[in-house]
Amino acid sequence: MITRQLGSEVRWMLRRPRTLIGLFGLVLVPIVISFGIWTADGDGGGPGIAAILRGNGMVVPIFTLFLSLNLLLPLVASIWAADGLAGEAQHGTLRGLLVAPVSRVRLLFVKLFGLTAMSLFAVTLMAVVGIIAGTAFLGNDGMMTLSGTTLTTAEGLLRIAFFVVLVTFQMVAVGAVALAVSATTEHPLVVQAATMTSIIVFQVLGQFSSLDWLHPFLITTGFPGLVDVMRDPIPFDQISDSTLLAGCYLLIGTGLAAIRLVTKDS
Amino acid sequence: MNKRKVTLAAAAAGVLTGATGLSLLAMPAGAGQPPSLPPVAPETLVEQVLTSEPGAFGGTIEVDNKLGLPAIAEIPQLADGKHSGRVWTDGNGKMRLALPNGQSEQTIVDDGTTTWVWNSADNEVTKSERRADKPDAEPDAKAADPATAAKEIVGLTKEFSDISVDGTARVANRAAYELVLTPKASEKTLVREVRIAVDAELKMPLRVAVLTNGTAEPAGTVGFTEINVGPQDAKLFEFTPPANAEVTTPEAKEREGREKRPEAGVEQALRGEDPQVFGTGWDTVLGARIPTEAMTQVPAEAQGLVDRFTKEVSGSWGSGKLFTTKVATVLIADDGRVVAGAVPEQVLFDTIGQVK
Numbered sequence: 344m345i346t347r348q349l350g351s352e353v354r355w356m357l358r359r360p361r362t363l364i365g366l367f368g369l370v371l372v373p374i375v376i377s378f379g380i381w382t383a384d385g386d387g388g389g390p391g392i393a394a395i396l397r398g399n400g401m402v403v404p405i406f407t408l409f410l411s412l413n414l415l416l417p418l419v420a421s422i423w424a425a426d427g428l429a430g431e432a433q434h435g436t437l438r439g440l441l442v443a444p445v446s447r448v449r450l451l452f453v454k455l456f457g458l459t460a461m462s463l464f465a466v467t468l469m470a471v472v473g474i475i476a477g478t479a480f481l482g483n484d485g486m487m488t489l490s491g492t493t494l495t496t497a498e499g500l501l502r503i504a505f506f507v508v509l510v511t512f513q514m515v516a517v518g519a520v521a522l523a524v525s526a527t528t529e530h531p532l533v534v535q536a537a538t539m540t541s542i543i544v545f546q547v548l549g550q551f552s553s554l555d556w557l558h559p560f561l562i563t564t565g566f567p568g569l570v571d572v573m574r575d576p577i578p579f580d581q582i583s584d585s586t587l588l589a590g591c592y593l594l595i596g597t598g599l600a601a602i603r604l605v606t607k608d609s
Numbered sequence: 610m611n612k613r614k615v616t617l618a619a620a621a622a623g624v625l626t627g628a629t630g631l632s633l634l635a636m637p638a639g640a641g642q643p644p645s646l647p648p649v650a651p652e653t654l655v656e657q658v659l660t661s662e663p664g665a666f667g668g669t670i671e672v673d674n675k676l677g678l679p680a681i682a683e684i685p686q687l688a689d690g691k692h693s694g695r696v697w698t699d700g701n702g703k704m705r706l707a708l709p710n711g712q713s714e715q716t717i718v719d720d721g722t723t724t725w726v727w728n729s730a731d732n733e734v735t736k737s738e739r740r741a742d743k744p745d746a747e748p749d750a751k752a753a754d755p756a757t758a759a760k761e762i763v764g765l766t767k768e769f770s771d772i773s774v775d776g777t778a779r780v781a782n783r784a785a786y787e788l789v790l791t792p793k794a795s796e797k798t799l800v801r802e803v804r805i806a807v808d809a810e811l812k813m814p815l816r817v818a819v820l821t822n823g824t825a826e827p828a829g830t831v832g833f834t835e836i837n838v839g840p841q842d843a844k845l846f847e848f849t850p851p852a853n854a855e856v857t858t859p860e861a862k863e864r865e866g867r868e869k870r871p872e873a874g875v876e877q878a879l880r881g882e883d884p885q886v887f888g889t890g891w892d893t894v895l896g897a898r899i900p901t902e903a904m905t906q907v908p909a910e911a912q913g914l915v916d917r918f919t920k921e922v923s924g925s926w927g928s929g930k931l932f933t934t935k936v937a938t939v940l941i942a943d944d945g946r947v948v949a950g951a952v953p954e955q956v957l958f959d960t961i962g963q964v965k
Contacts, residue, residue, distance in 0.1 A: 391712030394730050398853040448616055487851045489714040490707055491727030491734065559635035570712045576845075578669070578695060580835075588634055594627030601620035605613055 345449070352457040356423060362461070365419050369465055372415065373407040373473035377480035392489065392573055401486035401499040403477030404470040405573055408510045411469065412566050416462075416510065417517045417542045418535070423461055424521030425534035427454040428600075432529040447604045454522060455515075455597065462514040466507050474503065488575040506572045509586065513569075516562060516589035517542070519596030526603040562592050643777045644784035646809050651772040654788055657812040658763055658805075663756050664700035667845075668781065668836035669693055674829050676934045693834070703846040718848035725848040734850040737859050758831065759805045759814030762790070766803075769793055769890030780806045780815040781833040798891035798951050799936055811838065821935045828935040887948075887960050894950035894957065896964040899941075922954070926961045 356362055380396045380403075392406045408416075431437035440450055477483070486499030494502065521538040528534065545563040548554055558564045565585030571578050671693045698704040706717040713730040726735040770790040778785050785806040792798050799821050806816040816832025850856050885896040919930035922940070929942035931954055939949040940957040946964040948957045 394713065394732055397732070484852055487853075489712075489729045490716045491714075491725075491729065491848065491851055491854070493849065493851055556635075560631050567712065574707065574709070574714060576842075580669070584634065587630065591627040591630040591634070594623045594630070598620040598623030598625075598627065601623070602617060605616050605620070 345453075348449075348453050349456050349460075352453050353460050356426070356457050356461050359426065361422065361426075365422060366465055366468060369411070369415065369419065369469050370472045372411055373403050373469055374476045376407055376410075377403050377473075377476040381480035391570060395487055395489060395573075396481065398482050398484065399487045400477030400479070400481035400483045401474065401496065401503070402573070403481065404473030404503050405506050407469055407473045408466060408506060409570060412510055412513060412569070413546065413563075414539075414542065416466070416514045418539055419465060420458065420462060420514045420518035421521040421535045421538035422531075423458050424454075424518045424525050424538070425531035427457065427522060428525035428604075429528050429531045429534050430525075433531060441604075441607065447607075448601055451522070451597070451601055451604055455519065458518040458522065459511070459515050462518065463507070463511045466511045466514065470503055470507050474500075489570075489573045490575040492575045494575065502572055506569070509569055509572070509582065512586060512593075513562070513566065513589045516592040516596065519593045519600070521596070523596045523599035523603065526600045526607070559588075562588060565589060642779070644779055644809075646777050646784055646786060649774060649786060651774050651788065654774060654786060654807060654812070655763060655767055655772055658760060658788070658807055658814060661760075661812040662700070663698075663811060663813040664838070665698060665840050666700075666836055666838045667695070667697040667841045668833045669695050670831065671834045672829070672831050673827070675826065676829055676936060697841045697845045699841055699843070699846055705845045716848075718846065720846050720848060725850070727848070727850075727854070732851075732854050734854050734856045735859055736850070736856055756813050756815075759817045762803060762817065763788075763805065763814075766790055766792075766891060769796055775804070777809075778806050778816075780808075781836045783815060783836065784809040785815050792891040796891040797953065797956050799938070799953060800891060800951050806832065819936055824935070885964060887963060888950075892950065892952045892956060894948050894952060894960045896946065896948045896960065898964060899945040899947055922958075924958050926958060929961075931957075 376396075377400070392402060392409060396402055396406060428437060431440065441447065483496065484493070485496055486494040486502065488494060517538065520541075521534055524537050525531075525534045542563060545561040549558055549561055549563055565581075565588040568581030568585045571581050671691060673691050674689050676689065692708075694706060694708040696704065696706050701721075702719070703721045704717075704719045706715075708715040708717070710730070713728070715729070716725075716727040718725045718727075722738065724737045726737075727733075728735075767790070770792055773789050773791070775787045775789045778787050785808050788805045788807050790803045790805070792800055792802075801820045801822050804816075804818045804820065804827075805814050807813070808815050815836070816830065818827035818830040818832075820826075821828045887894045887896060916930075919932045919941070922929060922931045927942050927944060927946075929940055929946075932939040932941070933954065937949060937951050938954050938957055939947065940954065940961060941947050942961060946961055948961045948964060950956065950960075
């Protein structure tokens, strides 16, 4: 019963044209980045991972996901969260689900599962395309880390897989909060606008050093620390802090969404 | 109906847990209860620190710097604020340092014969062979390790200080004694006291804090936030330059970039073959003379930078620029004489006449 519900949820999501367009857009990112670095002149250089991209195709998926985590991936997560509850309410299909003899908590978990599955799928797709595009345009000589060591391709793939999991978790945390917003409205656009505005405002707030007491509460503060995956050996402090931070958002988002759904009139 | 209440309560508990988690994450890690350790005589502890052999360890070091130094592009880790790095050593002279700088990283590996400095921001490796006449090719790297730095401080200043043990502390999850070196009253220094947390078991310094006159907070703290003692992975002490990185030598780099750094002249003069040393103990003053051509080589914009951080001073000794931080003062006379020390400016004015 539950597996059928989960399966149909993901099928529904995949069938929406905007999902496909979104996925297509996401896949373009690593290709454009690889092509751009390949055609760019100069001997590389620059801040962070961008500096080690040249001749180092295995880093493209990490770089792509790291960049996309700031705006693109939260946007996609918010679209899926918006469609999940607000979209269904708009089409009148949510009413049917709410009066059905199915627990509303289960409904929420089906939505959350759909969000997680699609996030993992999208991030993995970006990573795989990144590996292919990076290898094709920039070459693959193992993976050079920020610490100047070179990992074997197998070790590199392991790092990419680890990063995919970390990024997906951040995306799901953003999506869970978006689901809570989604449960309160019938307008999917409101959900997207609210989520994206928050992410952007968080990032702006993160720039002001006079507000540094606030920074540990912002989910966006945790994003840059994930770059530690590219150091060798990996320091886990920042990665675990970021993941715990996202976990708190996931709990808050899911809890608020559940409260709203349970108290909602059908 | 009852089930609904249970669900609501569970959901509310989830929200609360998340919110509590957020505030817990935001709170700085507490120092925890100081451990209780058997008392130790200060003299014994100093002796043990000086003779301790830390052996192999790996750990994370945090530098909390409130010295008021200007940010220098080459060594961003020195600028005010908190910076952390990771260090590994095998206890026999091989070591590895990883210094993150934003999202980039500087890695310094000393494999016993060669020192490699890797900078991810410019994809460049600087390789310097350890030569017989210069056994310490990378003194900067060594000084970054709090254990070595503290040992040096203790060795140089113990006879000029009142030494005491002021309770215990927990540093990097290890029990430690707080060894306090207070400059004797006759020492004319900016430093009020230096507190060194000494590991109770290994007698290795885990944290050094420098306190200056007139402030309650340390002007600078260097210490481990995490340490694991024991043999480290041998692979950490090897370095192979990445395939597409540029490998240079420090000599080649110096030829390119020397004149861009205004502070290089001062640094070099004081570090040179034989800086002149005046006084002893905490109020030791180092003196040197910068060659006149190095003084005039400083480009205009670098001169502006120098002016921003210094103060024009003059006296019976002549005139020059005074650079002040909380723990040290540097006086650069216009004729190229330089004196520096952890002393108030008056001591420098009195000493500069003796510089040859």
